[in-house]
Amino acid sequence: MMSCLRSRSMIVAVALASSAWSGPALAQGSTGEPAKPLYERLGGLKGITLVVDDFIDRLVKNSTLNRNPEIDAGRKRSPAPYLKFHVSTMVCEVTGGPCKYIGKDMKSSHAHMNITEKEWDVMVGEFKKSLAKFRVSAKEHQELLEIVGKTKTDIVAPAGAKG
Ligand code: HEM
Numbered sequence: 001m002m003s004c005l006r007s008r009s010m011i012v013a014v015a016l017a018s019s020a021w022s023g024p025a026l027a028q029g030s031t032g033e034p035a036k037p038l039y040e041r042l043g044g045l046k047g048i049t050l051v052v053d054d055f056i057d058r059l060v061k062n063s064t065l066n067r068n069p070e071i072d073a074g075r076k077r078s079p080a081p082y083l084k085f086h087v088s089t090m091v092c093e094v095t096g097g098p099c100k101y102i103g104k105d106m107k108s109s110h111a112h113m114n115i116t117e118k119e120w121d122v123m124v125g126e127f128k129k130s131l132a133k134f135r136v137s138a139k140e141h142q143e144l145l146e147i148v149g150k151t152k153t154d155i156v157a158p159a160g161a162k163g
Pocket residue numbers: 065070071072073074075077078083086087090102103104105109110115119120121123148151155
């Protein structure tokens with residue numbers, strides 16, 4: 001079942017079914033109608049969970065991040081499906097969807113890992129790869145990066161916190 005869900009044909013099918021994944025369909029209406037919430041432009045939970053699933057899989061196996069022993073320990077404490085659930089509901093909520101994020105705040109979930117600027121940049125690089133893989137259009141790509149960027153001051157440890 002999982003291999004079926006992950007199969008390329010499934011991803012392509014969802015990508016095609018959701019207008020959020022094809023460039024021209026994402027353009028704002030030229031008739032002056034209000035822009036759809038980002039949540040809808042991303043294809044709702046189907047689109048968001050596909051990207052988050054791919055993104056968390058990349059983070060979990062990233063060797064630069066796992067060299068930080070506290071991140072590695074956090075991975076063992078908080079399994080990938082749990083993180084995917086929380087990150088998906090968070091993205092759903094902050095993009096205007098119907099979800100309610102019920103996880104911890106970003107400071108208390110990350111402070112103990114002393115995440116560095118470099119590790120943050122690695123995470124952003126992986127996020128961009130997931131957005132590119134699902135062909136999230138430039139406007140939505142940018143909006144998502146801005147949303148993630150707002151969490152940075154709560155997630156990255158103050159300079160010099162390490163060692
Ligand atoms: C370099 C960047 C990041 C790293 C290395 C990282 C790593 C982790 C790890 C290892 C955990 C589990 C911690 C534990 O159980 O002790 C965690 C929790 C979590 N992270 Fe991150 N994270 C990063 C950035 C982000 C960002 C940008 C978001 C969302 C915008 C996010 C959302 C979450 C959420 C929702 C949880 C779970 C909170 C809970 O347990 O209630 N993380 N993160």
